[in-house]
Amino acid sequence: MDIEQSCTDIICLILFILYFIGMIAVGIIAFTSGDPRRLVYPTDSNGTICGIDEIAIDKPFLVYFDLTKCSPTKLSCDTPQVCVSECPKKYWFPIPEAEYLDKLNLTVDQIGEPICLDGVDPAMAGFDQEQAIQDNKCAPYVLNSTDVFNRCLPEFIFRVKPDDAFLGQLISIISDSLESASGGVIDEEKIQSGIDFVAGFGGSALVIVEDIRSSWHIILIGIGIGCILCFLWCAIMRFIAGFMVWGSILVLNCLLGAGTALCFFEYRTIRDTETQMEEFRFTLDINYYLRLEKTWLIGAIACGSLFVILLLLTLCLCNRIRIAIALIQEASKSVNAFYSTLFWPLFPFILEMFVIALWALITLYLATATNDEYNLNDLSVIVTNRSIENVQTIICGRAEGVRTIEVLENATDVFCTSNSTYNVSFKYLQFFNLFGFLWLLNFIIGFSHLVLAGTFATYYWTFDKKNIPRVALGGSIWRACRYHLGSIAFGAAIIAIIQFIRILLEYLEVQLKKGKENPVVKYTLKCLKCLFWCLEKFMKFINKNAYIMVAIYGKNFCKSAQKAFFLLMRNIVRVAVVNKITDFLLFLGTLMVTAAIVLIAFFFFAFGQDYAVTSFIATDVINVPSVRYYWVIIFVIAVGTFVVAKLFFGVFDMAVDTLFLCFLEDLERNDGSADRPYFMGKNLMNIVGKKNKLSKEEEW
Template sequence: MLTPSKPFTRRCFPAINVKKGVVMVGNATTFYDGDQKQRNVTDLVEGAKKANVVLEARQVAMKIFEDYTVSWYWIIIGLVIAMLISLIFVVLLRFLAGIMIWVMIVLLIAVMGYGIFHCYMEYARLKGTAGSDVKLTEIGFQSDVRVYLHLRQTWLAFMIILCIMEVVIILLLIFLRKRILIAIALIKEASRAVGQVMCSLVFPLFTFLLLCLCIAYWAITAVFLSTSNEAVYKVFNETVCDYAGKTCDPETFNVTNVTRLCPDATCQFAFYGGETYYHKYLIVFQVYNFFMFLWLANFAIALGQVTLAGAFASYYWAFKKPDDMPAFPIFSSLGRALRYHTGSLAFGSLILAIVQLIRVMLEYLDHKLKGADNTFARFLLCCLKCCFWCLEKFIKFLNRNAYIMIAIYGTNFCTSARNAFFLLMRNIIRVAVLDKVTDFLLFLGKLLVVGCVGILAFFFFTQRIRIIQDTAPTLNYYWVPILTVVIGSYLIAHGFFSVYGMCVDTLFLCFCEDLERNDGSLERPYYMSPELSHILWKKDAELLKSSESQS
């Protein structure tokens, strides 16, 4: 911590006011700094706090960087393991969908049960340990996470959270047991479709590369815009100098009087500024650049969705599967999307990008109004944020189903969105039974992959596996690689399971459309597989009968 100081009795003391040989320390509230300017003592305290926060943040950042340098290859190995587990899980779903779903549910409950047991054992182990009964509110924020792990209250909170999650999942499984059987049938059919279109599992990499290009283009453009102003240079000097902090010209600085009056002064770059013509429009350019990033990113995602939907729709509407399917479903669907549907995808992405930009602006206003005392303005802003959040979710859901209808019929965006919306409304019971329960099961699959990899990473980086205990790197914060592996594993699992989710949504809309267009006769036969037809018709009849009896 650096504070203003001056010599006193051959010692370096803080620059406190010295009068008549007496150092005023006791009740003095002001002092004179090195420039003989009167300042308040509280300035030292506030400056010390800010300096400590900055120094502590720098130390934490350096330690995190050191942890990454010694554990990056182990993080990559963990992500590769997550990818292999996800791939194995998807391949097993192809042959053992029903068994895998129930095994996944049991394993997830077992993993969460072990988490509860581990938290209880740590809570019991810390009983009687000195300092373990301190409350979390008393210690405040600590950069070292290991401080929290030595408190009983931390493990008690973890145990309570896991218990609540365990009870909620078990209750959902009990009440949705019949619907889970229907969802398993749909997942089996999706497994067959994915098995016939194996390229769909690696297609998310194409979408990921497009998103990387969008992010890179946005970042490069933002940097060019921020550095498009004139470079401002200022005088920097370690000693007292009247010209310190003033602007200067590096080309003529050496011939000015500044170097003569302040020999140690240098003319260094400070920031980009100036009063150029387009300086006042720079923020508009940055907003436009960010809006274009949102538009392009949503377009890349929409292109991936309509491509997968077209490939899986070609599987469903093939009367003789897989003989009537195209040779390369993914490439055929991608070609159709790029040739005929770019306008529809751009329009749907534009609507979503506008809503997302409004949400970002509302977040910016909320950040600026945090210190405001206007309660009504804060309440109105909170309501707007909630409304636009719901609107964004609805538009994403509508766009996803509109893209499926575009892939099936080739109609424009507005027509496809209208047809998809009314088709879902006419089959609202099936939507609640099949679509959402299937999404819930796929979400459990993501949690299972993340839980397995996260537990393995925890035991490895905390050196609790005795066989390879010496192999694990020595870390400042072992939560850094663990958190990185967990987040990366979730993204990888989401990439694999998103293919299944798109396949299920496509097959579901095709199934609803098949029921409305055909009646199962020889003239208009169903295109669904016999297994799906038998299970869905049987379970659907039971659900409709039960709903009619309740009404």
């Protein structure tokens, strides 16, 4: 159908462009004020960024003095931290070497030197090692370490098979070292807790990163196979849709019927026995409930009710189910006619990833636009009374914020800490950036929907399918960019506002939990969250169909949304049946493709060593990578395949929705006459009892 096109919702497009310019300004402010290197690169106790700041430019790694001070609750290590040029590769303890060489199976060559703060030289004459450790100027022990994201962590936590005996001896020696330095008794359970925290961190997240890095080619191959399966599923949907739907309905009816009969049989069997059951009670023993006749009676009533309801729905909605199947088959034909539509989602997906990355980067820069304040871990030892003479001086901070602090001369276990204060005005910029991110993201999604809707609408409204334009996708992209960006911005703004309100409600709930909770406010927030969740789902449904109408008629967003809404309301039962059957088939497709890839990946990692697997990208044989957590690789492949399947089947879903709306419009606008023929396929016309009054030569 040739519709005269014109630009729609220009004001919304102008507002969108202005807001985007504002986001660019926020990005400039963020990039000039923040420093995300504070989060990426390690920072020592004085706030010096290792490997970045001038005084530590040649010291990119960070060493923690005492890992036993690491707290699982705080997710931090309350111990001095110092930048070093390389992670220590040897051990050192402040106790005689004879006490730990044999226990740890070490040689003299594996014994290193103590690590101290800048300006403290252990080789200096008169150096008091014990006092330096007590004053937190030197580490109480040094372990062979590996650098992970420029943090030096003990090497033993990355071993594929940790040595429990070695770890036990190490904890004992660390305990002896700390006791030697402090002169007190050290709780080994506390040491174990700190070591477990660091080992858990390194043995899971960090090792997983390395596993993924070494298996990236396997992940890509797995996802690639998933793409092929999705492509095949979309291609054969026209042949298997009817079988899948009617087969599932038949199996479900049979299962419910059999379940009803089984429950009634068990109910009568238990009732006819003379065994007296004890009084009803709550228990975790499921066999107790299976011995109760009421359990089977309730099961029989439930299964029987569902069986009757499903049977009646099947009989009453039989014709509508046939329409849904025919639309799915027609959608498969349209997708096969425009294979390029299957690859179209990659373009908006890349744009979405770019927008997410840009938003995250700006958010990161804004989050690091802070002012550093330097202090001590123990404020009680700071001298404020000038009359006290026995004091010592501690210097904290970097060059631009250096601070000299006087503390009691006998103060021990004192070291510098840094704290960042956030500029309140940047919080509002974060909210501004967040809303812009939501608007941009929904704009890309809306653009993708409108382009696909225009393509599949072209397929439907082409009377002779032999005359379908070969570049329908390109034409749809042109119309969307030339005329309808304003309508896309309008619809995206509505969804973005709702999502932004939902995020604000979550933020408000978190803030209120910090104080005393008010039950009225608590439940009001929950009701509002539920309300806006439902509103978002509803508006996404309206938006999607509004974009289809924009693509068909070229009208503005409001008129298109109104037309789509009332058209769907006049056919609400058909809408429900078509949507649910389509959702079921696409869910089944996503599940089967993902499950198949997971199964292939599992057998590859579990038994791949026994078989030669030829690579798709090389002629050599793929070796199963040596990974510690291969189930994580399988999970990554599963997630990647699931995302790809959603992208592929999202195109199919859009095809069904577009053709369905076109079908409803076709029924209302046309009557099959020569002037107003039906554009639907013969199968659909047969189902709804319609036909075109045309000569055989003109039929399609």
